[in-house]
Amino acid sequence: MPQSSLPLDLAMPSLNRRDILRGASASLLLAVTPLGFAAPAASVVAVRVWPAQAYTRVTIESTVALTFKQFSLKDPERLVVDLEGIDINNELQSLSSKVGGDDPYIQQLRAARNKPGTVRLVLDLKAEIKPQIFTLNPVGEYKHRLVIDLYPASQNDPLLAFLDDQNSDSKPAPPTPPPAATKPEPENKDGSVDRSKMKVDRLITVVLDPGHGGEDPGAVGPGGNHEKTVVLAIAKKLKALLENEPNIRVVLTRDGDFFVPLGVRVKKARAVQADLFVSIHADAFTRPDANGSSVFMLSEKGASSTAARWLAQTQNDADLIGGVKFDIKDKALAHTLMDLTQTATNNDSMKLAKSMLGELGSINRLHKQNVELAGFAVLKAPDIPSILVETAFISNPQEEQKLIDEAYQQKMASALHKGIKRYFAKNPPLAKTRMAQS
Ligand SMILES: [Zn+2]
Structure with a gap:
């Protein structure tokens, strides 16, 4: 000894x-x-x-x-x-x-x-x-x-290594990609470009971001189940569903149990010129009865300076943290702020979030009826519509059991799949050149 x-x-x-x-x-x-x-x-x-x-x-x-x-x-x-x-x-x-x-x-x-x-x-x-x-x-x-x-x-360069990895198994762009499966409906409320009249004529890239990983288990349920494990399982199921679509390719920010810094997750999404970024999580709260699904996006305005400082701190530390567990008392807040450093903010994020919330509402109680906004500004909003889905509360014993159930994971993946499809049906992605200018 x-x-x-x-x-x-x-x-x-x-x-x-x-x-x-x-x-x-x-x-x-x-x-x-x-x-x-x-x-x-x-x-x-x-x-x-x-x-x-x-x-x-x-x-x-x-x-x-x-x-x-x-x-x-x-x-x-x-x-x-x-x-x-x-x-x-x-x-x-x-x-x-x-x-x-x-x-x-x-x-x-x-x-x-x-x-x-x-x-x-x-x-x-x-x-x-x-x-x-x-x-x-x-x-x-x-x-x-x-x-x-x-x-x-x-x-x-971990990012380039990642891209090499992705290129080796991603499916090639079809020579003549068909239009989106669902017919777009007109929509022109805010005077913006009526994208609903445009057809999807290129490969759409969806980045799925299973939260946490490796040293960072995310939230841990009362039964000992880790958020990082269930969200990866859901993300992989969602990837399979999306890849059945003829014009969608999917990139995972992580496909195994290892830690990916938040900044790298965003970089990966940008490097593949993602059309959508969907971060998948499972919520936790001090009260075990907290339950339901939520969808978050970043708020464009109104950040408390304390939160902004906290955010900057976490971003600076992200590469060093490698795994994060917070005090139970501020866990819920810290968790959310941390998670949201990777999301972008714009109208499309809101549309995507609403579409997602509608689908989640059909399979689970909604924790909040509306899309939730984080009360702080990002330093620089990426140009990728981004949302964060809290699938359910892993801190809730009943929801923890659902989250580890493969049939429920499939149901959840299916709801997210429908949410993404509904979004693209109404908001076909712009041509890449236009997107770069906007
Ligand atoms: Zn999380």
């Missing part, structure tokens, strides 16, 4: 109070033992591996912030990470067994004591990678985390 797992007073009887205070003031808590070397005061409490084509992430969670040194070796490709102020324990040793044979980047991972107070991780790699190693401060239920992200070296 490592010394560090004992209470301080048992593990280090020679320490006086001043030493403890001095040590604690530094982020790395090291103590000098009678033997004269640094004894570890940090303990690894959990290790996780999140493999994905975009990147593989290794997370090491510890009681105290870890310091590290890294270097790479060639022939064969290896990454070596020395964790300092720590000793090997069962958790760290379990890391090697958490790397699956299908990991795109890691062949094998070994953890061993290198010298007293230093554990060496050796990652045997399947290809040359660009590592990004960083630490995260405790957030929510997570303690300190050291994160090792492995990006493919040949394609270091």
Whole structure:
């Protein structure tokens, strides 16, 4: 058993109070033992591996912030990470067994004591990678985390890597795409271009954004089910339905259980010139009886400065957070604000949101009868009609059971499918050149 797992007073009887205070003031808590070397005061409490084509992430969670040194070796490709102020324990040793044979980047991972107070991780790699190693401060239920992200070296831009990935399995544009399945109805209330008279003569790109992923489970239901899992299942079902349409291609911002920063989600949508962006979530609230579906879009006006500041903060931190859990008291608000950093705002978003709300109302109680607006301004609204759907409350025991039920997931996907179709029927997308100017 490592010394560090004992209470301080048992593990280090020679320490006086001043030493403890001095040590604690530094982020790395090291103590000098009678033997004269640094004894570890940090303990690894959990290790996780999140493999994905975009990147593989290794997370090491510890009681105290870890310091590290890294270097790479060639022939064969290896990454070596020395964790300092720590000793090997069962958790760290379990890391090697958490790397699956299908990991795109890691062949094998070994953890061993290198010298007293230093554990060496050796990652045997399947290809040359660009590592990004960083630490995260405790957030929510997570303690300190050291994160090792492995990006493919040949394609270091995660977005471009993502696009390569998508291009390899997306369906090609049909040579003569037929018009939208439903006949558009005239609509010209606000004096804008009467798009209902236009025909869809190009491939429509719908980006579906299953919320959260990887280190970030999203909301967790009373039965222990994760929002990230149910929303991915719904998104995949919706993708299949949409791809039955002759003129729609679908891009998922994530197709597995890994974390995608909010900014990257929006970048992906823009990179594929999305016609629609639909973020899919499951709500949570402190009261277990809260229930129903909701649809959000961004408000163009009226932001409280506090919320705007909070938003800016989350955007700046998004790449570092990697997984977010909030205090239960402000969870609902924080969750929504966080989610909405990825949505755009314009008339089309409202039309899409209304169309979606109508369909959801046919399969579930509506939490609110109207499209909900977030009370803050975005820094710069993207030009993609964007909405965020809270499918149901995973914090509600009955709705949690529905959300994990495959038949209900299919029903939900079908409602979202109808909502999207109804929107396109009334609002055929503009030609790309016009869209770029608007
Ligand atoms: Zn969410």
